[in-house]
Amino acid sequence: GAGVSQSPRYKVAKRGQDVALRCDPISGHVSLFWYQQALGQGPEFLTYFQNEAQLDKSGLPSDRFFAERPEGSVSTLKIQRTQQEDSAVYLCASSLRQGPTLNYGYTFGSGTRLTVV
Amino acid sequence: DAKTTQPNSMESNEEEPVHLPCNHSTISGTDYIHWYRQLPSQGPEYVIHGLTSNVNNRMASLAIAEDRKSSTLILHRATLRDAAVYYCILKRRGSARQLTFGSGTQLTVLP
Numbered sequence A: 001g002a003g004v005s006q007s008p009r010y011k012v013a014k015r016g017q018d019v020a021l022r023c024d025p026i027s028g029h030v031s032l033f034w035y036q037q038a039l040g041q042g043p044e045f046l047t048y049f050q051n052e053a054q055l056d057k058s059g060l061p062s063d064r065f066f067a068e069r070p071e072g073s074v075s076t077l078k079i080q081r082t083q084q085e086d087s088a089v090y091l092c093a094s095s096l097r098q099g100p101t102l103n104y105g106y107t108f109g110s111g112t113r114l115t116v117v
Numbered sequence B: 001d002a003k004t005t006q007p008n009s010m011e012s013n014e015e016e017p018v019h020l021p022c023n024h025s026t027i028s029g030t031d032y033i034h035w036y037r038q039l040p041s042q043g044p045e046y047v048i049h050g051l052t053s054n055v056n057n058r059m060a061s062l063a064i065a066e067d068r069k070s071s072t073l074i075l076h077r078a079t080l081r082d083a084a085v086y087y088c089i090l091k092r093r094g095s096a097r098q099l100t101f102g103s104g105t106q107l108t109v110l111p
Helices: none
Strands: A005-007 A010-013 A019-024 A031-037 A044-050 A053-056 A065-068 A075-079 A088-095 A112-116 B009-013 B018-023 B031-038 B045-050 B061-064 B070-075 B084-092 B105-110
Touching: A005 A088, A010 A019, A019 A088, A019 A112, A031 A075, A044 A065, A044 A075, A075 A088, B009 B018, B018 B031, B018 B084, B018 B105, B031 B061, B045 B061, B045 B070, B070 B084
Parallel strands: A010 A112, B009 B105
Antiparallel strands: A005 A019, A019 A075, A031 A044, A031 A088, A044 A053, A065 A075, A088 A112, B018 B070, B031 B045, B031 B084, B061 B070, B084 B105
């Protein structure tokens, strides 16, 4: 597709339920990022993939959060035993790596709004 | 990562120019200055970036101070559709790593 696609657009989960959020990056984009955005705040980094390799997961808030990108394209962010503090917008971004000497922009999806009740 | 400082909010009248400031006094020589904006209910979108020289594109202009410790995003004629949160972000040249967002500037455009 032309842009980064995220699904579902909205998700309501009962506390304790597991959820899976999907990200379809732009075809051919090597780098993929997940961010969490609380209401009224800037996006906070969660994790980063280069192809299928998860190179940085330092932003994941707890071991209930897990991300994968098994074939280097589609990625899934899974949250186990959701808590109310997990309520946020989850954003996915992708980037085409053009080489170590060039700068390149990041394309974001519209996000998944997760509400834990 | 070097940090940036932006005003929390600004207002502008429609069809007037807007100057959004950003301070980055600890910027390093290999840091690019990136601007993204986030419209309501959407993900951030790339606006412009630069290193030392002023830059222009169809969306905006970026004016960079000679000492690179500050920059200004210029919207030449604000429209109601420009109402968004604008983020000024430093990114190391050649790095494929994540962007680090601050709180940004909420721009309100008045009709």
